[in-house]
Amino acid sequence: MEPVKDxxxxxxxxxxxxxxxxxxxxxxxxGVQPERRRAPRTWETPPAPVPPPxxxxxxxxxxxxxxxxxRFLARELKGKTVKMVNSTAVGxxxxxxxxxxxxxxxxxxxxxxxxxxxxxxxxxxxxxxxxNALHGSDYEPTRHAEEIFxxxxxxxxxxxxxxxxxxxxHDPQPAALIRARQETAARWVWRCHIDLSNPHPEVWGFLRxxxxxxxxxxxxxxxxxxxxxxxxxxFYPCIDPLSEKNKELDESFVxxxxxxxxxxxxxxxxxxxxRFDRLKDPLGVVQAFKLARRYVDCQLVLAGGGASxxxxxxxxxxEVKDAAGDDPxxxxxxxxxxxALEINALQRASTLIIQKSIKEGFGLTVTEALWKGKPTxxxxxxxxxxxxIHKLTGMLVHSVExxxxxxxxxxxxxxxxxxLGRNGREHVKENFLMTTNVRRWLLLLRVLLHIxxx
Amino acid sequence: MTSLTPALQRTPAKPFYFNTSxxxxxxxxxxxxxLAELRDALRECPEDSIFQHSFRTLQEHHFIxxxxxxxFAHWALSACNEPSLAERLASVDVREFTSVAELRERFxxxxxxxxxxxxxxxxxxxxxxxxxxxxxxxxMPTSFVAHALHEFVEGLRRVSVHSIHHHFIEAxxxxxxxxxxxxxxxxxxxxxxxxARALNRVDIYTATLEGVRTQMVRILERAxx
Numbered sequence: 107m108e109p110v111k112d113x114x115x116x117x118x119x120x121x122x123x124x125x126x127x128x129x130x131x132x133x134x135x136x137g138v139q140p141e142r143r144r145a146p147r148t149w150e151t152p153p154a155p156v157p158p159p160x161x162x163x164x165x166x167x168x169x170x171x172x173x174x175x176x177r178f179l180a181r182e183l184k185g186k187t188v189k190m191v192n193s194t195a196v197g198x199x200x201x202x203x204x205x206x207x208x209x210x211x212x213x214x215x216x217x218x219x220x221x222x223x224x225x226x227x228x229x230x231x232x233x234x235x236x237x238n239a240l241h242g243s244d245y246e247p248t249r250h251a252e253e254i255f256x257x258x259x260x261x262x263x264x265x266x267x268x269x270x271x272x273x274x275x276h277d278p279q280p281a282a283l284i285r286a287r288q289e290t291a292a293r294w295v296w297r298c299h300i301d302l303s304n305p306h307p308e309v310w311g312f313l314r315x316x317x318x319x320x321x322x323x324x325x326x327x328x329x330x331x332x333x334x335x336x337x338x339x340x341f342y343p344c345i346d347p348l349s350e351k352n353k354e355l356d357e358s359f360v361x362x363x364x365x366x367x368x369x370x371x372x373x374x375x376x377x378x379x380x381r382f383d384r385l386k387d388p389l390g391v392v393q394a395f396k397l398a399r400r401y402v403d404c405q406l407v408l409a410g411g412g413a414s415x416x417x418x419x420x421x422x423x424x425e426v427k428d429a430a431g432d433d434p435x436x437x438x439x440x441x442x443x444x445x446a447l448e449i450n451a452l453q454r455a456s457t458l459i460i461q462k463s464i465k466e467g468f469g470l471t472v473t474e475a476l477w478k479g480k481p482t483x484x485x486x487x488x489x490x491x492x493x494x495i496h497k498l499t500g501m502l503v504h505s506v507e508x509x510x511x512x513x514x515x516x517x518x519x520x521x522x523x524x525x526l527g528r529n530g531r532e533h534v535k536e537n538f539l540m541t542t543n544v545r546r547w548l549l550l551l552r553v554l555l556h557i558x559x560x
Numbered sequence: 561m562t563s564l565t566p567a568l569q570r571t572p573a574k575p576f577y578f579n580t581s582x583x584x585x586x587x588x589x590x591x592x593x594x595l596a597e598l599r600d601a602l603r604e605c606p607e608d609s610i611f612q613h614s615f616r617t618l619q620e621h622h623f624i625x626x627x628x629x630x631x632f633a634h635w636a637l638s639a640c641n642e643p644s645l646a647e648r649l650a651s652v653d654v655r656e657f658t659s660v661a662e663l664r665e666r667f668x669x670x671x672x673x674x675x676x677x678x679x680x681x682x683x684x685x686x687x688x689x690x691x692x693x694x695x696x697x698x699x700m701p702t703s704f705v706a707h708a709l710h711e712f713v714e715g716l717r718r719v720s721v722h723s724i725h726h727h728f729i730e731a732x733x734x735x736x737x738x739x740x741x742x743x744x745x746x747x748x749x750x751x752x753x754x755x756a757r758a759l760n761r762v763d764i765y766t767a768t769l770e771g772v773r774t775q776m777v778r779i780l781e782r783a784x785x
Contacts, residue, residue, distance in 0.1 A: 171702070171720035175580055178700045328691035331587045340585040340693060491688065496638055498624050532623030549584040553696045 158209040159348045167347050168541050176541065179548040180214035182557050188218040188547075189268060189292075191283060192276035193233065195222045199343065199470070200276050200299055203543070206346050210544050216551065221266055223280045225258040233279040236313075239306035240278065247308045256282055268292055272551055275320075284319045293554040296320045297341070301330050301467055301488065321554060326468050327489040339550060342492065343468045344543040345477060345534070350446035352477055355454060363451035367407075369437060374404040374517050377456040379449055379474075381410045382422040382440070385465045387485070389422075390506045392429045392436060394462065397510035399435070402517045406430075409439040409452050453478050458516055458523070462509050463487055473538045476500065476530030481523035483512045493538065499530040570709060573749040576742075578704040578715050580723035581730065583616060583695035590692035595640055596682035598632070599671045601692055607660040608694030614654050614663060615733070616695055619725040622769035629765060630654075631690075632667060639686040645674045653765065654729065658736045699726070709750060713780045716742075721769040728772065729764060742776065755783040 165173050188211065192200050204220055211218035225233075232251045239245035259282035266283070268290040275283055276297045287294055296317055302310070302325070310332075317323060317334060324339045325331045331338045345352050364371050376395060380386040388408055395406040408426060411419075423440060430436035441448060453459060459475035459482045466488030473493060475482045484490045486502040494500035501512045516523040536542070552558055590605040592598035602610070613631035621628050628634065629650040637646035648670045657663040675682045702719055706712035716724075727741035735744065739760055747756035758779045762772050 169720065171718060171723070174703055175582065175700070175720060175722065178580075178702070179582060179698065325587065328587050328693065329689065331691075333589060338587040340587050486688075495621070495624075495628070495634070498621075498628060529624055533621070536620060536623065545582060546584060549582055549696070549698055552698055553584055558698055558700070 156350070158206055159346075161210060161213050163348055164541050168535060168539065172541060176214065176544055176548065179545065179552065180216055183548060183551055183555075184215045186216055186272070186551060186555065187270035188216060188272045188274065188551065189270040190218065190220045190274050190276065191223060191266070191280050192220075193223050193225075193230075193279040203344070203540075204276075206349075206540055207543060207547065210540070211547065214544070214548070216548065217270075219270065223258070223262045223283075224265075225262075225279075228254050229258040229279075236278055236309050237300065239309040240300055240302060240313075242304040242306065245306050245309060247306075247312065252312055259283055259285070272554060278313055281313055281316045284316050287319060293321045294319070295322050295324060295550065295554070297324045298330065299326060299343070299467075301327070302332055303329050305332075322550070324550075327492060329488075339546075341543065341546050342489070342538050343470055343473070344538050344540050345470060345473050346540040347477065348540075351450050352474060353450070355447070355451055359447070360451045360454050363448050364455050367437060367439060367448075367452070369407060369452075369455065370405060371455060374402070374457040375407060375455055376404050376458045376460060376513055376517075377407040377409065377452055378460040378462065379409045379453060379471050380461065380463070382419045382426065384418075384422055385463060386410075387462045387464050388426045389429050390464075390509065391460055391462050392426060393506045394460070394509035394513060395436070396433075397507065398513035398517075401514050404457070404513070404517060405435040405437060407437045407439065407452060407456070409441060409449060411441050411443055411445075450474075450478075453480065456480055458483060458513060460509065460513075461485065461490065462503065462506075463490065466490055469493065472500075473534055476527075477534040477538075479527040479531040481516050481526045482530060483509055483516070493533065494530075495533070498526070499533045500526055570750055570752075572706070572708065572712075572745070574745075576706040576712055576715070576745045576749070578702045578706070578719050578723055579699055579726060580702050580720060581697050581699045581726045582722065583619075583697055585612070586694045586696060588692045588694050592690040592692075593686055594683050595636070595642070595645070595671060595675060595686075598635075598690060599668065599675065599682075601690075602632075602664060602668045602671065605692045606694055607664065609692040610660050610664045610667070611733075612693050612695050614652070614667075615730055618654070618729060618764065619722065619769070622721050622725065625766065625768050625771065632671075635686070635688075635690045639688040639690065640681070640684070641687075642674070642681060645671070645681075648674065655732060655738070655764065658732050658738065660733065709752075709780070709784060712745075713777060713784070716773060716777055716780065721773070724769050724773055728762075728776075752783055755779060 161173055190204055190208065192204065194201050208218045208220050232254045235245055259280060262280065263283050263286045268286050270292055272295060273292045274295045274297050275281060277299055281296060284294055318336060320336055322337045322339060323334060324341045326343050328340060369375060378391045382388060391408065427438060430438060453475055459480045461469055461472045461484040463469060463485045464487065468489035472482060472484050472490055476493060476499065482494060482500040483503055484494050484500060486504055491502060494502050496502045503509045503512055588605060588609055590601040592601050617631045630652065633646045633649035636642045636649055652666055654663065702723055704715035704719055706715050731741040732738065743756035743760040746752045759776055762775045764772055
C-alpha cells in the first residue's frame with residue numbers, strides 16, 4: 107500500500123462536525139494515493155487544563171538540593187509581595203509562563219498577584235503594530251496611536267492598585283503604567299520578552315522615556331538589550347518539565363502516536379517542530395533532508411501549526427508539500443495548538459531534531475528538544491546560540507548544506523550524538539527550566555530589596 | 561588531635577557548614593565585536609564581568625567534561641575563528657588565581673601578545689558580539705552541617721553542584737589562598753592534611769562538577785578506611 111505524502115490535521119478538524127472530544131478521522135483528499143498510515147488522531151477541542159504542579163513535584167527532576175535552595179532563597183522574602191501585569195490571561199508564552207510561575211511563588215510564601223490590562227480593539231491594534239515595529243518592521247507612527255496607547259494605560263492605572271513590594275510589567279503594552287510609580291513604594295521592573303535588538307527608532311523613542319523610569323529591565327538574551335541607564339538583567343525563557351509538552355511519556359503512548367501518524371520507528375526520524383513560517387525555513391529543512399538522504403536512510407517529520415489561522419502559513423504549507431512531492435518519507439503534520447502531548451511524543455520518538463530558523467526569538471522548541479536529550483541541529487540565530495554550544499550541546503548551522511551534513515554526521519556517529527543529547531539536557535536543567543526561572547525572580551526580589559546580597 | 565587518630569574517630573574542631581550561592585545575571589554596557597574591542601573591554605569592564613566569564617561560566621556549564629573553560633576562549637574560537645588564541649585563553653586555570661584583578665591581567669596579556677604577533681586579527685569583525693555580563697550574588701545556607709567526617713562525606717554527596725562550586729572553586733577568591741573551603745577545613749579543623757591536598761588537586765577542567773564531587777567523595781572514603 108502506498109503512503110500519502112502529508113497528514114493535514116487542521117483541515118480535517120475544520121471539516122469535522124462533532125464538538126466533543128472525539129478523535130477526528132480525516133477523509134482522504136481527492137487525488138491522493140491510498141493511505142499507508144492510519145489517520146492521525148488529535149483532539150478536536152482543547153483538553154481541560156491540568157492543575158499547576160507543586161514545588162515538590164519538581165524534586166524528582168532537579169533534585170532535592172535545588173528545591174531546598176529555592177526555599178532558602180524565599181525564606182527571607184516571606185511576606186513580601188509581587189504583582190505581575192501583562193496583556194493577556196490566556197494564549198502566548200508569557201501567560202503560559204505566569205500560569206506556572208505565580209502558583210510556585212505563592213507556594214514559597216512570596217505572595218504574587220497577576221493582573222491583566224484591559225483595552226479595546228483599537229488599543230490592541232496599536233500595541234500589535236508597536237510589537238511588530240519593535241521587531242524591526244516598517245511602521246508609520248502617529249500621534250493618534252500614541253494617544254490611544256496612553257489613554258488605555260491611564261485607564262488601567264486608575265483601575266489597578268500597586269501595593270506590592272515589586273511590580274513587574276511584562277512587555278510594551280502596559281509599559282506606561284510606570285506613571286503610577288510616584289504613588290507607590292514598590293520597585294518597578296520591566297520584563298521585555300521581545301527582541302529589541304533592532305527596534306523601530308520612533309516607536310522605541312516613544313517607549314524609552316517610560317522604560318528609563320523603572321528600577322530594572324529584564325531581557326531574554328544579551329543581544330536584545332538596549333543601552334539604558336537602569337540595570338538590565340538576563341532571564342532566559344524557560345520550559346516547564348511537567349507540562350504536557352515536556353513531561354515524561356509512556357513508551358506505549360509514543361509508539362501509538364507514531365503509528366497513528368504513520369512514522370516508522372525502525373528507521374531514523376528527523377523532526378522539525380514549528381509553525382509553517384518562512385522564518386523557520388521548512389523548505390530549507392526539506393532540501394537538507396533530501397541532500398542527506400542520498401547518504402543515510404531517514405524519514406523527515408515536519409510538525410507544526412499556523413496554517414489554518416494564518417494565510418501566509420497556508421501558503422508556506424503548500425510550498426512545503428510541493429517541495430516534498432510524492433516522497434513517502436516526508437511526513438507533514440499541521441496540528442492544532444492543543445496537541446502538546448502529540449508534539450511531545452514526536453520529539454521523543456525522533457532520532458534528531460532540527461530547528462533551522464533564519465530568525466528566532468529564543469527558540470523554545472530547541473529547549474524542548476534538548477530537554478528530551480535529543481541531538482539537535484539548529485540555525486545560529488537569535489537566542490539559539492545561548493542554548494546550543496556548537497559541538498558541545500548541539501550543532502549550529504548556517505546553510506542548507508551545513509544542515510544536511512550534520513544530519514549525515516550525527517546519524518552515522520550515534521555515540522557523539524548521544525553525548526550532545528546528554529549535555530543538552532543538562533544545559534536545560536541548569537539554565538532553562540521553570541525552577542531556574544523561580545530562582546531568578548527570588549534573586550531579583552532580594553537584589554532589588556537589598557536582602558542578603560553580596 | 562594527632563595524625564595517628566583514625567580519621568573516622570576524629571572530632572573536628574569546628575563543624576563544616578555547607579553554604580551555596582545563587583547568581584543573577586546582569587548585562588553590562590561592555591561588548592566586543594573584534595578582538596581589539598575585546599582587549600579594550602577586558603581592561604575597562606568591572607571585575608564582576610571577569611568573574612562571570614571565567615569562574616561563573618564553569619558553574620553554568622558544569623556538565624561539560626571537556627572543551628569548555630571560559631567564555632573568552634569559546635568566543636575566540638566560535639566567533640573569531642582564532643584557535644591558537646582560544647587555546648591560550650582556555651589554558652588559564654582560574655584556580656591559579658586568588659584575585660580577579662590578577663586573572664584580568666592574565667587575559668589581557670594573552671590577547672595583547674596575540675595581537676602583537678597577529679595585528680591583522682585585531683580589527684577583524686567577529687561572527688557574533690561578545691556581551692560582557694556580571695552577576696549579583698546571594699550566599700545562603702543549606703540544610704547540611706558536618707560535625708563529623710562521615711557527615712561531611714554525606715553532605716558532599718547530597719548538596720547541589722552550586723554548593724560544590726561555591727566551596728571548591730569560588731572559595732579561593734574569598735580565602736585569597738590556593739585552596740578551597742573543603743581542604744581548608746580538612747587541614748585546619750580535622751588534621752587530614754594529605755586528604756586536604758588530594759582534594760585540592762582534583763582537576764575541574766577534565767571533569768564535570770558531578771565528576772568532581774565523585775572524585776572528592778572517593779578520596780574521603782579512602783581516608784575513612
